[in-house]
Amino acid sequence: MSANWFRRRFLPGGPLPAPRPPRPRASPVPYRRPRFLRGSGSSPSTADASCRPDARPVRSPVRGRALPWNAGYAEIINAEKSEFNEDQAACGKLCIRRFEFGVEEDQEWLTLCPEEFLTGHYWALFDGHGGPAAAILAANTLHSCLRRQLEAVVEGMVATQPPMHLSGHCIRPSDPQFVEEKGIRAEDLVVGALESAFQECDEVIGRELEASGQVGGCTALVAVTLQGKLYVANAGDSRAILVRRDEVRPLSSEFTPETERQRIQQLAFLYPELLAGEFTRLEFPRRLKGDDLGQKVLFRDHHMSGWSYKCVEQSDLKYPLIHGQGRQARLLGTLAVSRGLGDHQLKVLDTNIQLKPFLLSVPQVTVLDMDQLEPQEEDVVVMATDGLWDVLSSEQVARLVRSFLPGNREDPHRWGQLD
């Protein structure tokens, strides 16, 4: 990504992007439920004939087909909200191959290891908005992006310490004076691979949606186990927690217009043309009205954690860049999340103002060392979209988990039956 990419992509009057060759119009992304739900009797549409309009059917993987690592899955469909369930999920084994390079200097082909070199597991949740297409593409694509990114750095991951050079021909001896002091660990390469994979997947979604004329975006919450560590990568307002006998440990933070207020206001400060004169970047306790003019009211700008008072001017009456709070908080009056995949074409209704420059596709990654954790059989990782966290707190979910599981020890599907 070039340094001028941002300006070319989002600002008027910047240098024009190189013209793209016309692409054949691709067919729309076909709708489908997660693979492991197939055959469980779920129809693609929430408007299933067997459902009453106010019904909230619960769907789980078909009996006898266990997910890896005793994982479970359940979804509750709000049939009134949308025609299709926009949530998607994926899970599976992550097989990382190692490429061996030829010995001779000018030998360019690769020898693929016949067997996987490293294996891990992968679970992902995608909460779609503006249509299911982005979430479906993410469920189909992100694991491949991640595998590719991991394969590109696997030599570094298996070294005692990632070497400074990862040459195409050989791994040069590193200068320990520099690499060691920086304290770069193998897990930093996995974090980097997750960050890059989310970005790569976002680009794929952007291309695919543009080609098929579809729109939409999704959040992404991913858990990966690899080399004795659990990685949780989150972009959006989903949440993962680890429920243990005596502890509820958060494994992710939520990214919403409220939690990322300062980053978003800072961008609007640096590039005010992104707001096209239609929005104010300042935060006020409520939308200001005409009779607030000239009054001193509470406000916050991008550099402030605290609050102050300012005298209301005409420009402060514009619609706020971030408005509302809690579940109602919206970025540019449009979007409830500030990170995720897709939304490349999303604009504020009836304007030319784009949302994408304010959105990050890069996740925050939490790393848990499984050896240090000494996991017990009753430990459970719960990953859920805001549909759960809007109605239950982490502690309430933990209580449910602890009360339900001990009485269902024999049921192989008990992990996905918390409804």
Add this chain to the structure above:
Amino acid sequence: MSANWFRRRFLPGGPLPAPRPPRPRASPVPYRRPRFLRGSGSSPSTADASCRPDARPVRSPVRGRALPWNAGYAEIINAEKSEFNEDQAACGKLCIRRFEFGVEEDQEWLTLCPEEFLTGHYWALFDGHGGPAAAILAANTLHSCLRRQLEAVVEGMVATQPPMHLSGHCIRPSDPQFVEEKGIRAEDLVVGALESAFQECDEVIGRELEASGQVGGCTALVAVTLQGKLYVANAGDSRAILVRRDEVRPLSSEFTPETERQRIQQLAFLYPELLAGEFTRLEFPRRLKGDDLGQKVLFRDHHMSGWSYKCVEQSDLKYPLIHGQGRQARLLGTLAVSRGLGDHQLKVLDTNIQLKPFLLSVPQVTVLDMDQLEPQEEDVVVMATDGLWDVLSSEQVARLVRSFLPGNREDPHRWGQLD
């Protein structure tokens, strides 16, 4: 500050700033030691005739003149490093007045409360660089900026909850539906006042140094007690800790090119012209050399917490935006801190590349509720510049404090005698 301020100030080709009227050349900021050191026999210059060049004299307030709240102060001058000690300090009582407005609608004058309305205490440390002028100006100015900022919001600070409106004529009843939900507390106004005061002080320093033809910058670490709370505001690499019998609590975080890497790289990504083609914003484990070209090496960009590998191109051989680590880490090869006051004219040696756009003057503020803390007599807040923290850890300082104080209960100056 207008939204276009950043571009006018820092970018070539932006709209020109309005021409300023020529100012009479001001005289340079006079050098002096902190007020409370006067008469303690300290000379302004570290090149004191009574000192051997390798001596490190310790200076404290004169006996019989206690600082507020049993505070102590000690400085160790490295006579070899610079002609003048660039560290400065200030402390005192913070008297906040309340302005009462006339009753009649069109009455514009104010009645000043004859007595202070709120009082607090203020302690501040400033670690200067590039000359002592910025630190002296900060020691002379910041408390006045803070008092002014607090007086502007004092009506809100003493309300049960800061009201939405702080009118010039009366405090309108707030709409609790909005203000209450945002959860804005009186302490948020003090945090906001500290943030604004640092910025105001930075502007004063910029004007004064420009007028007097001087240069330099400083870090700022401020502790304020007010309304039963302790506020610690930090911009730079100084540190405050609370030492208790069983606990060492950090009261601040350090801001250096390393700790603020992502913010600094992000700005260089959004405005690459700030680097004038001379620096690379990417981080590598060490400075790359010609024979790294074409190799895959470890790197990090602005969106990455983890590390990845990239193939080295010619532009990666440029000097890094942030280089070195620990005490050696430098921003643009020049500055060891990423927040502070001053440095308005600082440029990379022999170039036109400015440091100021990458620096923040706004502090991070920590709030401690003194009632919840239940402070004990042996509790001590230690505030120190990097001169201390480069050689002693927080835990080592805590051990010193705990071992020294109990044996010196009768000495009123014992708090400043930890040398």
